[in-house]
């Protein structure tokens with residue numbers, strides 16, 4: 001039997017360091033940190049990502065911070081703390097002489113994902129440009145900064161297509177429009193219970209006007225793709241439709257039918273639920289907000305706080321024509337689901353989990 005040679009671990013200072021199946025990577029049996037000989041870390045990182053042939057982590061390291069109290073296992077000199085990336089404050093230890101790297105257990109995942117983290121942080125920290133300014137100035141719609149989704153957002157696209165098709169169909173003749181509103185909209189006068197239940201789903205696809213449609217579809221477009229990517233197609237669709245049903249029930253509960261029957265249309269309730277999920281899972285994202293001519297990137301919680309205040313104001317001043325309770329009911333449901341599902345979503349999406357760490361430095 002070959003004798004295993006243990007060496008001194010730079011972190012826990014016990015003789016627990018032993019070579020792995022790869023002789024240039026050593027593993028500490030005590031603290032489960034990893035030692036990488038010069039170049040071994042680059043291979044390991046490149047190996048993790050199919051799209052990368054070779055990676056040089058040293059090129060992307062943030063500033064050298066100070067010398068560490070850890071010693072290189074090979075050269076017996078103090079190692080140096082480096083910030084992992086310019087915008088990610090995790091500190092790793094590198095040897096100034098042999099270029100060996102020591103990673104504590106909790107840093108391994110962050111370092112292995114560092115090419116993706118770097119790309120994501122570059123995208124997220126982009127400044128607003130004259131194009132984003134002009135877009136928001138002309139449309140009053142926010143510009144979104146978030147990571148690029150990997151999955152094609154088929155559900156989001158189909159929802160947008162279906163809503164748009166139904167709207168276009170209604171433009172042909174006043175009679176078709178009337179038919180769509182009476183049969184597909186949610187109508188508190190509907191006699192058949194089965195039809196009413198069906199309307200709880202179909203009302204989400206009917207819109208009252210072009211601006212109503214465009215506003216809703218724009219928000220669905222910018223935030224739906226990231227949520228669909230994080231959840232998977234099926235779960236995203238199920239949550240979207242379920243939220244629409246619950247938002248309608250919230251509106252019905254608070255609606256005074258003495259004023260006449262309730263007719264409810266629009267995807268706003270379902271989309272408001274997406275806002276809640278977005279706020280809880282994508283702290284790293286930004287949405288721009290414009291005050292007259294000054295455009296500013298806001299974190300989702302600030303953006304949706306302002307949005308909720310506008311809705312609360314509308315509800316209490318009882319401004320007609322907008323389903324304020326459906327918006328706020330959908331949003332509250334989204335916050336609840338977002339809270340309950342947060343751990344599951346972060347476990348399924350390591351990059352999103354890493355961007356949710358306080359180590360990610362976001363410029364707004």
Ligand SMILES: [Zn+2]
Nearest residue numbers: 009012028031
């Ligand atoms: Zn150790």
Ligand SMILES: [Zn+2]
Nearest residue numbers: 072075095098
């Ligand atoms: Zn060294």
